[in-house]
Amino acid sequence: MIKFGTGGFRAIIGDEFTKNNITKIANGLVKIIQEDDLKKDVIIGYDRRFLSKEAALWVSKVLTDAKIKVKFINKSTPTPMIMYGVATENIDLGVAITASHNPALYNGIKLFKTGGVDADVKFTDRVEKLANKAIETKFDADDFHSIVSSEYFKYYDISDDYVDAIASQIQTNQIANSNIRVGLDPIYGVSEKSLRKLFKMASCEVLVINEIHDTLFGGKIPTPTLANLEQLKEFVCKNSLDIGIATDGDADRIGVIDDKGNMLHPNEILMLIYYYLLEYRKETGPIVRNISTTHILDKIAHDFEQEVYEVPVGFKNISQKMVEVDALIGGESSGGLTIRGHINGKDGIYAAMVLVEMIAVTGKSISTLYREVVDRYGSTKIIEKEYRFSFEQKRLFLEKTKQNMISLQGFETIILHDGIKLIDKNNWILVRLSGTEPLLRIVAEIPEKGDIDEKLIVLLDQLDLREGEGNEINS
Structure with missing residues (x-):
């Protein structure tokens, strides 16, 4: 089938x-x-x-x-x-x-x-x-x-035309005067040639790992999660690099290691780029995020008097909404994003160049810029779990448990347009089916010093799942 x-x-x-x-x-x-x-x-x-x-x-x-x-x-x-x-x-x-x-x-x-x-x-x-x-x-x-x-x-x-189009939207001259050193991990995927050309055009020094053609991706899943980026993390620290950049198998998602060897969650990358575009580039425009992406983006948008639009998972939904509302940026918590004026879809290569430009234009390190965002808007914890089912088992499971979720006490808003999302003033929990793999995913966002564990345990119990049974997702 x-x-x-x-x-x-x-x-x-x-x-x-x-x-x-x-x-x-x-x-x-x-x-x-x-x-x-x-x-x-x-x-x-x-x-x-x-x-x-x-x-x-x-x-x-x-x-x-x-x-x-x-x-x-x-x-x-x-x-x-x-x-x-x-x-x-x-x-x-x-x-x-x-x-x-x-x-x-x-x-x-x-x-x-x-x-x-x-x-x-x-x-x-x-x-x-x-x-x-x-x-x-x-x-x-x-x-x-x-x-x-x-x-x-x-x-x-069309490779040269594509690279030139990205370069035309990036301040390559300013990057060239900044002596930026970049670590690149394409995770055996397809981003390396395009990024090498772009870094060369911007006079960046680039050190590359895991660039060979390996259909097994070095035994990894080709996505820039924390578990997959330990090597890049060590590489950045060992070589005193300004930033480490990783892309997934087809280069439409991005992962980032900052100058101190810390991995930025995809939510944090989105926060950083949106803030940079508004605060330093002085651009304006709404943001489109999917239902499982951090609400800190809402705080940033509202601070600059911009609108926020939430859509179901699937980047096609983000792209369509961006066109509809002329959004400045659209992104998702899995590492995909795009910016107005580029393609109508996610692009890890373009996002990488925006991050490098950010260092050059601000004169600040990625870690310093991220701290600037956190000091202004706060930080949260993202809890992510996944449970494996067959596609048919997943659908039956979710239908049977809708009422159990809705009856969970202490939440002010219930959203049912893509899975089930429960929201209160400071927390939210989302349960949805993956559209690409046989997985049930649970995502929750809580304040950095907050505690939603009790509610999450109650939810897992109502769904007949047990704490510890699901696989933690180290994004």
């Missing part, structure tokens, strides 16, 4: 991620292109995962056989670069073969529509329905010559 979630189609290689299913999805796309009279040009790119390039060529085969032109990026490519290409080339459809930050045994497909935006649920539901009805296109899996020799297939490279 082909199933699209909040981050596209993702599945275990050899289980649901197969040539059969990939060609069925491609046939679904052909049907939509023909029925909707979309432009018959599609940009296709891929990451460094096992079978990514092959799957990209399988999609190309189905499209070119239908006389649809394919612009094929013939090297592992950051997902944001593909989105940039769709937007700047004024194309109606882009395809990225990636499972983003999922474990190495996964692969998947992300789809982008006109303007380089993530395909919305209506579109992916339609692809899913058509794909599950489609018949496999049969051809030799390794017959790549017939694919690349098609008159409808051509190689395409």
Whole structure:
């Protein structure tokens, strides 16, 4: 069964991620292109995962056989670069073969529509329905010559244009005069080449670890969590670097180690960048955050007389709302963010350059800037747990426990549009199903010196979960 979630189609290689299913999805796309009279040009790119390039060529085969032109990026490519290409080339459809930050045994497909935006649920539901009805296109899996020799297939490279577009929005001259030293950990993913070019343009010294092509990601899950960034933390301290930057597998999420070797939670990165844009760049505009992201952003926004918009999880929801309200920045607690004027989707490479610019423009270290934010707006603790279920078990579980959550005492507001979120003056708890993995996630935010543990224990008991059973998420 082909199933699209909040981050596209993702599945275990050899289980649901197969040539059969990939060609069925491609046939679904052909049907939509023909029925909707979309432009018959599609940009296709891929990451460094096992079978990514092959799957990209399988999609190309189905499209070119239908006389649809394919612009094929013939090297592992950051997902944001593909989105940039769709937007700047004024194309109606882009395809990225990636499972983003999922474990190495996964692969998947992300789809982008006109303007380089993530395909919305209506579109992916339609692809899913058509794909599950489609018949496999049969051809030799390794017959790549017939694919690349098609008159409808051509190689395409937009890497320099993408890098130049980012550089044009960053104060590279000011960075160049600041002697900034950067540590980079792409976690065996695809950000390294683009960031090396950008750091060179800004005359930064960059030291890189974990840059080789390894489809197993060094035995790690390719996401910049605390557990995965211990090596970068030591690297920053050992080499007295100004900042350590990490990106996930397809480079749309970012992780940060400050100059003192402390990891900034994605919430803290968002706080820091939004504050910098308002206080130092003197920009204005609302912020869009998802339902599981820190409410300290609300304090920052209100301090500068800006609005805050909360949306369900899924960056497509953030992108759509940003366009609607002309937001300055949008972001999520999992490390994705974008800023007005760049692409309509998250970009870890662009975010990295904004952070480096921040050091140069303010003349302050990341640790000093973060302390400035905390002194002004306070700090909180984020508690994150996850419980593994099958997809069907998760849905049944959540439906059965809605009433238990609603009956939990001491909360002023209940939000049900993406999972269940309980809010009071100083705390909130969210229980929701992951849209990309078979997980139930619980997230809570409390004051740094506050205590929500008792309420959380009661909640876990009502959900028939036990404290300690869930996996702590060290973000």
